[in-house]
Amino acid sequence: MSDNMFCFQCEQTASQAGCTGCAGVCGKSASTSKLQDELTGALMGLAKKYNDNRNEEITKLLIEGLFTTVTNVNFNDDTLKKMIADIRSYDIADEYDIINLWRENEDIRSLKSLILFGLRGMAAYAYHAMVLDYEDEEVNAFIYEGLISVSENLSFDKLLEKVLEVGKVNLKCMELLDRANTESYGMPEPTKVSLKIAKGPFIVITGHDLKDIKLLLEQTKDKGINIYTHGEMLPAHAYPELKKYPHLKGNFGTAWQNQQKEFDNIPGAILYTTNCLMPVKESYADRVFTTEVVSYPEMVHIGDEKDFTPVIEKALALGGYSEDVQMTGINGGTEVMTGFAHNTVLSNAEKIISEVKAGNISHFFLVGGCDGARTGRNYYTEFVKQSPKDSIILTLACGKYRFNDLDLGDISGLPRIMDMGQCNDAYSAIKVAVALSEAFECGVNELPLSMVLSWYEQKAVCILLTLLYLGIKDIYLGPTLPAFISKNVLEFLIENYGISPISTPENDLKKILNK
Known part of the structure; x- marks a missing residue:
């Protein structure tokens, strides 16, 4: 080394x-x-x-x-x-x-x-x-x-x-x-989020910090500036104390790895509250601002005083688009939904249980985690597209951008894709899994529930360790396995927890559904 x-x-x-x-x-x-x-x-x-x-x-x-x-x-x-x-x-x-x-x-x-x-x-x-x-x-x-x-x-x-x-x-x-x-900020509520960018000044806020978006929304009230989420900030739209601001307009772009292309010559200001920040390109470097622990050489940093005046002034100076711009998800969709945290899903528990017992819901898939640039991550798009029409897709974190703009319809009024939130909202998925196991009087591993996860950074690592601590088995992990896991440790995880690297959507679905 x-x-x-x-x-x-x-x-x-x-x-x-x-x-x-x-x-x-x-x-x-x-x-x-x-x-x-x-x-x-x-x-x-x-x-x-x-x-x-x-x-x-x-x-x-x-x-x-x-x-x-x-x-x-x-x-x-x-x-x-x-x-x-x-x-x-x-x-x-x-x-x-x-x-x-x-x-x-x-x-x-x-x-x-x-x-x-x-x-x-x-x-x-x-x-x-x-x-x-x-x-x-x-x-x-x-x-x-x-x-x-x-x-x-x-x-x-x-x-x-x-x-x-x-x-x-x-x-x-x-x-x-x-x-x-x-x-x-209140319990998240199912919320449709537009991918259209209205004409006029705007700020894109990315990262995970809900306090920062709350402060930004307050400081931009009545200033003629629209606020758009990006990346992991998308679930902010579902919180009542944040969605009440009419100038929280929609979501800009897709997952973090596309930012250099999506932010190219953007006529708005960009505020990074956490990862994922990529090396900044010259075409938008003068409109990037960081706060909290995020820092990049020569970018303006907003300190603990949280005075976003420089961000606001830059947005006003840039002026935004002259006409509305319709952005899309990676599959061409023009809106997405979020807000299916544990409170929403569990409030529909009786309906979900009855649909399972009636044979209308055959399987639940948790397909989520971090997105990234590596070739092969379209696996998750294809997996969701090929999932049985009587299955429910629970998702979270930025991996959802691979498929969250797909229209898969619903099952008796329950949308087939349910976005549970940010990566930390794996807690919601765990609560739902435990509640379902109690309702069906079985262990989590006996549920018709499969976890197909994508990882990129260290928050995905701690979530994986939580799932292992809970004894959850047969997790599919990709697009590659962590380089820091040795052969012997990997063998231990396979033998004791049934962790599998992803292969192809067809093979993995066949393996899961034929268990």
Whole structure:
């Protein structure tokens, strides 16, 4: 492995082995990658020093630091250096050199990578809850303990226990964020979202942070500016306290990996609240703004004061389109639906159960997760198109853009595609699965429910670990398997959990339905 750069935390890692040399496939430079490693080592030292004296200030640093190292969040060496300096101001003496992790026995490295990357994903959820003043002591404590465990000399079995503990604590963290979002903005409601962009000034807001879109909607009231969601912000349309703003008009574009094409010469301002940020092209660089942990060199950053005046002024100066522009999803659809969180689905539980018993619903598929640029992700489009006409597709995260504009009709008034929300709304899917298993008096694995997941970054890792902790089996995962999972660890997952790499929609559907 090259000491210059080594990173294999995301799905698109080079040659499905690791990014080395001068830059990663995601666009981060070797210097940025090395600083992220340095930051991670400093966070481990900070966690070790304060584990017996945990406090709000240190916890915030750990959560923010971990989130900063998630793929496509921060490309700015200056902000990384400042964060490292802030951590070192606490006089930590026991920093961990991350190179030692990459040089571990491959099975130990694999398990420690699952812990570390799972912690990074969980920290993103903890951060979103934290900005809404929701915290959980068990979640916070485990962030310290998990970081420390990566630096320790633990056995395979002990590390495996810790891997599943990441899944256990992440379930609690997702529940915390679900509560934070719903108590702050109301329970999501099924909502149609237009893909048409109205003429006139507009701002596109992308990422996951609902507090940021709420603040932006407030600051743009009565200013003649329309607001459009992008990527993982789409589910914001379903929350009553957000959808009440008439200038929250619709959704712009599709998933994150298409942004360089979709934002080319865009006559509006763009606000990034979280990942996924791609290297910014010159044709729209002067209209990109970042906030929270997102940072990119030379882009204007909106700090904790959350004054979005520069974003608003840029939108007004650009003026927007001169006429309405009809955008479409990747399948040509002109509107999508969202808002089928656990409260909506479970309020229809009796109807769903009766439709299953009557033979009108044969199967449920959870088809979701992160989207990405790798060839072969059209598998998910074709899988949904070929799914039985008496099946229901539950979906979440940005992987849904592969098919969420398809019109698959309904079953007795129940839409065949139900968008449950952002990636953290895997919690909704889990709640629904558990409720259905109780109603049918069987285990989740005995339900006519199959999970066909796509992954890209570290939030997908912590969700996968939660599903494993819950004992959910026979998950189909793609478009490739994580490079950081060793052969022996993969064999363990296959043997104990039945994890399968995706093959073709035809073969996988046949295998699932003939079980």
